[in-house]
Amino acid sequence: MKLYVIGVGPGDSELITLKGLKILKKTPLIFYPTGGKETLALSIIKDLIPLEEKVLIELYFPMKKEGDLSSHWKTLAEIIKKHISEKKEGVFITLGDPAFYSTFFYLKPYLEEMKIETEIIPGINSFSAASARLGIPLALSKEEIVITGAESFLKNSEKYLFYHTIILMKCHRYLREIGDFAKNYGFSVFVGKRVGQKGEKLWYNLSEVKEDDLDYFTLIILKKTLK
Numbered sequence: 001m002k003l004y005v006i007g008v009g010p011g012d013s014e015l016i017t018l019k020g021l022k023i024l025k026k027t028p029l030i031f032y033p034t035g036g037k038e039t040l041a042l043s044i045i046k047d048l049i050p051l052e053e054k055v056l057i058e059l060y061f062p063m064k065k066e067g068d069l070s071s072h073w074k075t076l077a078e079i080i081k082k083h084i085s086e087k088k089e090g091v092f093i094t095l096g097d098p099a100f101y102s103t104f105f106y107l108k109p110y111l112e113e114m115k116i117e118t119e120i121i122p123g124i125n126s127f128s129a130a131s132a133r134l135g136i137p138l139a140l141s142k143e144e145i146v147i148t149g150a151e152s153f154l155k156n157s158e159k160y161l162f163y164h165t166i167i168l169m170k171c172h173r174y175l176r177e178i179g180d181f182a183k184n185y186g187f188s189v190f191v192g193k194r195v196g197q198k199g200e201k202l203w204y205n206l207s208e209v210k211e212d213d214l215d216y217f218t219l220i221i222l223k224k225t226l227k
């Protein structure tokens, strides 16, 4: 039994790897995550392969990861096992890259216990896509770069002062605090919302962004302003 875990990229369906697409085309069984309001990973592949020819299995991943969710992860692994036992192979699709703030790895230990082999096919992550759309480099030469969630960044932001580039995920509720940090410590702010998705917006100037313009699929890139 084998599960392919495919990163389908952050939104633009042309940003999937050839390897990922080849596996998606040949594998009849597709598991897709739900949890928020949207099933984005599924909508990314719908223009690439005929979904009506596939068996689609929804797996619910709660947005909040607090508390002990081990029994939930085990239940999801059991659902995968039940379906894979029949088809022998399946695909789990995930937004962006599977190894980067993604949910699949919560299931992996349970799948291993159940003797389900996994193969990870990487995907283009959201911050690479955002830097490309914004047309800015993430790091050059000896510059140092850090990527983190906005909430933990703001708990101890002085720690990040000496980086040249700071990438903030899950940031849409913290615009004002991030703006204050950037102003106080000389960082330029770049914002990418729904990069590669319907409703994509890019901003190069924080004064033009309102918190209401943003949603969960937003990331912020802070770059130390050159003197």
Ligand SMILES: C[S@@+](CC[C@H](N)C(=O)[O-])C[C@H]1O[C@@H](n2cnc3c(N)ncnc32)[C@H](O)[C@@H]1O
Pocket: 010, 011, 095, 096, 097, 098, 100, 101, 102, 124, 125, 126, 127, 130, 168, 169, 170, 171, 192, 193, 194, 195, 196, 197, 216, 217, 218, 219
């Ligand atoms: C749970 S993480 C998933 C990251 C994903 N696995 C990746 O490789 O980029 C969700 C966060 O990724 C960022 N994100 C994901 N897709 C995005 C997109 N298309 N545009 C902007 N930010 C995105 C947002 O910061 C969001 O809060």
